[in-house]
Amino acid sequence: MAGGGSSSSRTLEVTPTWAVAVVCLVLVLISIIIEHVIDLVGKWLKKRHRKALYESLEKIKSELMLMGFISLLLTVGQTLISKICVPKSVGDSWHPCKPGEEPATTSADGHSQDSSTNGRRLLQDSVSAGVFRRILAGGGGSDKCAAKGKVPLISTDGIHQLHMFIFVLAVSHILYCISTMALGRLKMRRWKAWELETKTAEYQFSHDPARFRFARETSFGRRHLSFWSKSPILIWIVCFFRQFVRSVPKVDYLTLRHGFIMAHLAPQSSTKFNFQKYIKRSLDEDFRVVVGIRYVILLVGTKLQVIITRMAVNIMERGDVVKGVPIVQPADDLFWFNRPHLLLFLIHFVLFQNAFQLGFLTWSWYEFGYPSCFHQNIEDIIIRISLGILIQVLCSYVTLPLYALVTQMGSNMKPTIFDERVATALRKWHQLAKKHLKENRRSGSASPLSTSRTATPRHGWSPVHLLHYNRSELDSVQNSPGRYLTDDDPDLEGRQEELMEGQPEVEEDHGEARLPLFDSARMADTKYVGRRWEDMDTDVLVKIFKELNMIQLAPVSRVCRSWRMACSDPFIWNTLDLGHLQSNFIQTTAPPYIWVDERSDRRLTRILRMAMALSFGNVTYMIFHFNLYMKDDHLSYISERSPYLRRLVMPAWNRITKVGICQAIQRWENLESLTMPGIPHPPYIMEEISRSCKNFSQLKVMGTFDVNFAFAITVNLPKLKVLSLRCSIITKQALLLILDSMDSLEVLNISHCLLLETLRRPVRSELDQAILNKGSRIREFFHCQSNSCTTCKRMIEDEGLMRWYRYEDWFWRCDEVSSLDLGDYGKLFDENCVNRLTAS
């Protein structure tokens, strides 16, 4: 710096040119590198189509330039400024440090002078020091001022320090901006997962718009509608604390998303529209404003939370029944002065203040050393720094994303709703529509509506369409521009560049969505005029069809399309219980120890074909009788047609081969629960399950359970949660192996089992204390071994191999574990079915 530094005695005239050249070169190189880096970042952002972020980068760049310019001005004007003299009395007023504290600060001054020979001293010291140095430098205004008995306005030294301050401020502000964006992004990442969730079938099912619920009973309502939401004071207090912990939970996000889509977009887009991407775009946009600011932030966060709650209260007031997902009504008047933008300015201000604080602290530390008058005590500094960081995190991690989310609930949409390319397409369409209308008017044709209609989507003209969206979704208009809103068509990605170049700016009024397409329809009274049976609510149809059995369902499913859909509803087909169906068989002495007559096989084939044709693969739970002997063909057929099977009860598989069962299990990736007979060589099946079924958690074995079996389970299914061995023969060794090595087992049922020492030596054994102790570690341990229990008695009478056919129909279907109990047979395959099928 000119005028500063001990080398100031040597002017450029006597400095070696190589030294000047080297210094200049280094400086130029650094600036080129910085310039380049900024350029690269800008290009990268452009490539990623983050226009808003790119603009904020430009802003940062111009900010840097401004700072540089100020510092340049200061350098040039240094002598001029220091020549401005003021009377001593004026110059002594308003010091940041009181003269009384001088003893403490002079030591610091002395300390810093060790490290650098000049300049690093306190302002009040600089008067004398400045005079001293100026004389050495052979120029300057301070000596002149001293001569007049006055002091300079700011000494050259002070200007130098100011210089440093501007630099530090610029750097810390940039760091702040970057960390704000990074933290905001971090938050958005979670929303992304939620957004993905809305696309899953499960979400769409549980948020079926046709379902009705009480506002209070929705999870959104539960969170926001309690005693405090009505009191104006409590609402602020609760919301204040809420912003610190889980400021935007999933419910809020999903509900706000839904509200936004319902109010601004065509209804069928609810699953396709990527809300998170939109928020991301508008966060970029908001960030652009923020670039360029402490206690106020808490107020802002609180206010945003209050808005969410108010919206919940609004739902309450609007009507107590919610159809599908609660629809929050976006409205500007929830915000302060009805201007959502005010909040952004506040955030902006607070962030800048914060950056200023920290910049100032860093600077004064660097400039004046630690115990200077700017920060006397360590507590003060700690509080400052921690507050600074806390507010930074709060601001960027909580408030800014919250802002981006909640302000979407204003009555207007932001322009960022569209990608640039979409906006362009929309604008073209808008102009086209206008032109059409004009032409129409000019020609004065008799039917102005008919032509304009061709250019206008149906949603715009019939708000009723919005109200009946759940039914009209099926025939949504394919060629309306509404489609543009929802499609994130990857094919368009390539063309975006040229579109952007052609029409780089998106005019404001498009974003404001003045097109008729987005006129949000308000609830108005509706009439179902002339409803037909084809159009009956699927809910009701399904309920009626659930009363029918498979044979009665068959003709109904062929009536019309919507009925066919209703007939295959998972609500009807979830559980296919063929528990009434048995094979005609004779027991034989050679494997497979069973002979089944051909008629039974054909009958089973027919029934399975019928069920698979009607259910469209919606069966997730299948139950077969212990006397139903399937063949590989049957199993292969159902595994092919019901790939989403989750539970299978098949207590007899004498006629099924290893290959057959393994092939079926390979297809059933979702299989969670299996009820199987006791088989002699179980490892292969357990291996196949562990290979194919990732969610497998329940196993019931009906038959003999020896140590081989136990070993196969412990090795292959260590994550098994539920195991039922009810009414089986168990060896003690097998039981101990299970108890010792199955750590994740939560439920174990060994009720009415015949416990043997070993299979070779069939001696009945009692459940001893050691076993009971081990069992008590399992969350639910069912056991029963008593002489008064009917089931236990039957077990002993049958010598461990229960002859189920001798007892009641329901007897084999029971289980102490509620999730394994089969319950009633259901309507699908009732006794009538059996009678009709066996008769024919």
Add this chain to the structure above:
Amino acid sequence: MSTESKEILVGESSQAKPEKKTIVLMASDGDEFVVDVDDITNQSEMIRNLISDMGGTDGLQVPLLNVTAPVLAKLLELFNVSNKNDDDEEVTQKVKELMEAELNMMIDVLGAANYIEATSFFDLSCKVLADKFKGMSVEEVREFLNIECDFTEEELQQIHAENAWAFD
């Protein structure tokens, strides 16, 4: 539909004991129906929950946006029958009568019953309808409910092929 509101008193009990609490149900066309609280909460789970959530019935108006006045009147009439009889036989009979007389109204009555969660009545009516379908052929169902077959030729062939040997 007339827009001026008319009041219909439903349930004789409300006339006999005027001190009994009532609430107002509003049909989608703005018509108001004054009903006895006990009568309606007996049937509709939704209204029962609503009342308990609102903490009282004073001046409670329930707008039923999906239910038109004639449908609501019919529904309340059927509730009345159901409230007076302990066994379902009478109601079943009434529903059957309605099915014979105004089949298309059944669509809306069922929809409304589902909407206000009149569970037991809804189940019962569904059963009545389902019974009617039992043993009907495809053509009979279509004729009975005046449904058009909207399958394309291709789909029909596919269905036929699928069912050909499963159902014969």
